[in-house]
Amino acid sequence: MTNDDDSQLLKLIGGNIRRLRKRAGLSQEQLGLISGLDRTYIGGVERGERNPTVLTLFHIAKNLDTSWECLFEGSQ
Amino acid sequence: MTNDDDSQLLKLIGGNIRRLRKRAGLSQEQLGLISGLDRTYIGGVERGERNPTVLTLFHIAKNLDTSWECLFEGSQ
DNA sequence: TTGTGACTTTTAGTCCGTG
DNA sequence: ACACGGACTAAAAGTCACA
Numbered sequence: 187m188t189n190d191d192d193s194q195l196l197k198l199i200g201g202n203i204r205r206l207r208k209r210a211g212l213s214q215e216q217l218g219l220i221s222g223l224d225r226t227y228i229g230g231v232e233r234g235e236r237n238p239t240v241l242t243l244f245h246i247a248k249n250l251d252t253s254w255e256c257l258f259e260g261s262q
Numbered sequence: 263m264t265n266d267d268d269s270q271l272l273k274l275i276g277g278n279i280r281r282l283r284k285r286a287g288l289s290q291e292q293l294g295l296i297s298g299l300d301r302t303y304i305g306g307v308e309r310g311e312r313n314p315t316v317l318t319l320f321h322i323a324k325n326l327d328t329s330w331e332c333l334f335e336g337s338q
Numbered sequence: 339t340t341g342t343g344a345c346t347t348t349t350a351g352t353c354c355g356t357g
Numbered sequence: 358a359c360a361c362g363g364a365c366t367a368a369a370a371g372t373c374a375c376a
Contacts, residue, residue, distance in 0.1 A: 192317050199316065213358060224352050229359065237315045239350070239369075240275065241268050253338050258330045289339060300371060305340060313369070315350080 197234030198260050199243075204232040206250045206257075221249045273310030274336050275319075280308040282326045282333075297325045 207217050214232070218225040222245065230236040231246075238246075247257055283293050283304075290308070294301040298321065306312040307322070314322075323333055 192320070195320055196316065215358075225359090226353080226361085227351055229361085230351090233360080236350075237317050239313045239315050240272065240319060241313050242350080243316060244268070244271055254330060254334045262329050291339075300373090301340080302342080302373080303371065305342090309341080311342095315369070318370080 192237075193234060195261060196237060199257055200232040200234040200236075202257050202259055203228075203246060203250070206252050207232075210250055212250075217246070217249060221245045268313075269310060271337055272313060275333055276308040276310040278333050278335055279304075279322060279326070282328050283308075286326055288326075293322070293325060297321050 207214070210217075214228040215225040217223075218228045221228075223242065227236065228246075231238055243257065247254065283290070286293075289301075290304045291301040293299075294304045297304070299318070303312065304322070307314055307318075319333065323330065
């Protein structure tokens with residue numbers, strides 16, 4: 187079901203999140219706390235192992251003070 | 263869990279999808295067929311009643327020949 | 339052609355831990 | 358501070374009959 191294109195997209199988004207999180211000086215746990223998400227889940231997303239919903243991504247972006255464009259940077 | 267901001271975002275995205283789908287001259291059923299999704303599911307997304315995952319949205323966008331920016335147009 | 343409710347199956351997301 | 362796993366619960370995926 188999850189093909190190569192898909193997993194590459196998830197990895198791309200995850201990498202972007204990780205980069206933005208570090209730029210913000212946050213740990214996975216801190217980002218999880220302010221976003222209302224579990225620390226292990228944040229880690230999974232960053233590694234491209236999770237397929238988050240739009241709203242989850244929205245909450246993460248909001249707490250990283252970033253926009254959709256930054257999250258999807260490098261795709262398409 | 264889903265607050266006002268959230269449901270408004272889902273409606274915004276859904277509205278964008280609907281607009282792009284009509285612009286492409288497709289019915290919900292046609293878009294569903296080429297995207298591998300049920301037509302009722304497409305309808306639910308367009309009405310903002312579903313909280314799709316990144317990959318689901320990705321598949322829809324791909325078959326509408328559009329980009330992330332268009333899907334999120336109007337947010338942030 | 340689309341809206342809607344009810345539904346089952348799958349997965350998003352949590353919480354406990356380990357190295 | 359993070360990767361990773363197992364067991365769990367909430368919610369998304371996916372389908373259908375009918376309006």
